[in-house]
Amino acid sequence: MSWETVIGLEIHAQLATRSKIFSGASTAYGAEPNTQACAVDLGYPGVLPVLNAEAVRLAVRFGLAIGATVAGRSVFARKNYFYPDLPKGYQISQYELPIVLGGNIHIVLDDGTEKDIAVTRAHLEEDAGKSVHENFDGESGIDLNRAGTPLLEIVSEPEMSSAAEAVAYMRTVHQLVRYLGICDGNMQEGSFRCDANVSVRPAGEQQLGTRTELKNLNSFRFVERAINYEIERQIDVLEDGGSVVQETRLYDSDRHETRPMRSKEEANDYRYFPDPDLLPVVIEKEYIETERAKLPELPEARRQRFIHSLGLGVEDASLLTGSRATADYYEALIASVGGEYKLAANWVNGELAAALNRDGIGIADAAGSPERLAGLLVRIIDGTISGKIAKEVFEAIWQGEGEADDIIEARGLRQISDTGKLEKIVAAVLADNPDQVEQYRSGKHKVLGFLVGQVMKATGGKANPGQVNQLLKQKL
Amino acid sequence: MALYPTDVRQIAHLARLEVSDDEIADYVDKLSQIIDLVDQLQQVDTGGVVPMAHPLDMSQRLRADEVSEENQRELFQRNASAVTDGLYRVPKVID
Structure with missing residues (x-):
């Protein structure tokens, strides 16, 4: 049986702001652990988030660049789950009313094929902290410097049909966010990350197959490899008469395989609700037009x-x-x-x-x-x-x-354009190479290249090759 | 009845709340009453009404993108149960 693949991507781009999305802590990369995590980022009782104007502006800029609708009113919601890198027990995100709706990304594949990929939405949210598992003997270390860094999550429609298309899409978005100056695109530092939703179905089938979500794809190469691995895995499961389980899988680049993530598997019920700490974000038409005029x-x-x-x-x-x-x-x-x-x-x-x-x-x-x-x-x-x-x-x-x-x-690199000087060199070269001169005159014209080379060598490459060619032909 | 004991156990687990077996019936009953009330509210025709995101009829104020917080790690970490090299230590979580 032949199969077709359906892929949708969720890209997380850290927005290039100086301070966090809801607090005045710095977003600079590489600081000592927890030195850039303030009371808001740590989820201390009694603190309130205050939205960063620049994060909003950068999201608007992205929306305008992809021809999307910038929502006049968007709403922050709480996404509830427990994980040690998320101190509040919820991530502030946007759910029903995101800031950016629709839009398109035009991709060009290596073979020259072009295609438009529709963007479903892009929403603002806060990043989580980081866990360190090495050297903690049965425990994990938590660094919350990254907690509260503004993210734009860009969600595509499931419109890509191969790993190559997914990579082309990701590269195009990566290029665009850097063009717009909204994200530094540094993938090693995690500024630009990607999750992929992958499913397969029999060719020609209308209904989508069961999908899995691949996490931890922090390079273009890993996106391609992980998706290709996952496509093969799903086809093998289906051809053996099994069924694909809807789950989150982690790509392991050392072993080149994907495997199910255990810790978050029951966390898919996030119980979103509007965050009472934040009011709706209202964006006026004039503001949007001002930003549109500033697009490069x-x-x-x-x-x-x-x-x-x-x-x-x-x-x-x-x-x-x-x-x-x-x-x-x-x-x-x-x-x-x-x-x-x-x-x-x-x-x-x-x-x-x-x-x-x-x-x-x-x-x-x-x-x-x-x-x-x-x-x-x-x-x-x-x-x-x-x-x-x-x-x-x-x-x-x-x-x-x-x-x-x-x-x-x-x-002294100027080309020798003095014909008299060049003529002398040509004459000397001809005198030094009587055999080649004889060969040329008996019809082996290929030897001219050798003679041109000798003249160039004698001039230290400073002769005009065209002129040398001409002079040699004259003398011969 | 709107809820089953399995629903209550699931919700309690998601919220990391410990609910003992003899408490379950009581929660099923009380939470169901809340759900029933919501069912009743849903009979109201709300066509044309914009869903309310916040009881205050105002929009979000924005702050300028400036770093205003200094490093207060030492102060905050006095509140932590275990810290090593500036990292908070927690029971192992790994995927």
């Missing part, structure tokens, strides 16, 4: 513009718009290279990307500012240096040696 150009629109207005290929355009910082860098660069968009794209996606990758730094920290790189490209365009020499100059810029022009002068 979104990645997909920018990608399309790079393809259609600048004439770049799909791959170049996708790479350049992968992050807002890269796209901004590229646009600053092309401002001064006179229409050589493709050359500029090659350099950003080639040499620059390789150097950033090698040194493990982001484009914003690159030593070669767009203006500096432009200074280099201009010298390639006007023929002062060859593409090969340009790589050497780039490396020098990267090492912080200054402007391209200064480096070219200081190192």
Whole structure:
């Protein structure tokens, strides 16, 4: 029998606020345990939550960016369960009336297939603390610094039909939240996390199969692997005549398997009710329009513009718009290279990307500012240096040696354009290689490449290869 | 009767309340009366009425995104039964 897969994702994005969603404690990552957990975060009696305006603004920004409806009135609710990293015994979340409703994420798969994935909703909630299980001999250690960090939970419709689509969706949302500056997207630090709801059904069947929820998917690779593992597992169960149990499963990346979570299995009855400590959140139309006007150009629109207005290929355009910082860098660069968009794209996606990758730094920290790189490209365009020499100059810029022009002068890298000088070198090369000259003259024209190489070598790469070619042919 | 003893046991467990076997019947009875009252209320036609999220007819005030709390770990942890290296210690929870 052939099977089809249905996947929906719940993404948790920590919002980039300075303070927590309901308290004035810091959200900075990596502090000493429990030094950023105040009385509100700890759930002390008598404290009251006060909503952070910036968390609301960032949620609105996301809603507008995906074409969703921003609710004029949304309500916080208590989600009740017991777990040591949740001091109050409930998480403040949104249930029936979330802040963002609907919207779409446009995904592009590696094979070029495009698809729109509908977003059901996105709601504001508070993050929980963290448990540490090592070195506590039968106990757990609890750090509540993360408790109360604002989260936007983005819930998709079950519209993805493969692990590849799920990963493409997750990557697109990841790119978008960073573009919007609403989340730093740091997956190692848990700023951007994902749960996946996975089910299978016989191909063509309308009714959904029983789903399982996969937790702990903190990298794109794990999302793909965990979903693929789970699809196989469910198909095996069904083909053996069994039935899938609706449960929460944890992905174990060391063993590459999913297994049922025990502790939360009976906690699915969360008994939500409106939080009496918080009033409905009212968002005025004018506020929404002000935020709409402040949206940057979104990645997909920018990608399309790079393809259609600048004439770049799909791959170049996708790479350049992968992050807002890269796209901004590229646009600053092309401002001064006179229409050589493709050359500029090659350099950003080639040499620059390789150097950033090698040194493990982001484009914003690159030593070669767009203006500096432009200074280099201009010298390639006007023929002062060859593409090969340009790589050497780039490396020098990267090492912080200054402007391209200064480096070219200081190192004497200017191309030899003086025909007289070049003619002498060509003559010398021909005199030194009589055998090859003979071969060429007897019709073996392939040997020209060798002679060009010899001239380039003699000039230290500073000759214009086109000019050398021409001169050699004349002399031969 | 709106509730069964199994419902009461389940609700008590979710709320981490200990209810002994001889108390169950009493809770079933009293909680059922509350549910019956709600059933009665549900007969009222509320079409066109916006559900009330809060008895105060006001909207939520927002605070500026500023860090205003200092580290008071030592003070708060005086209230904890067990602490090691700044972490609260609790019976093991693992998934």
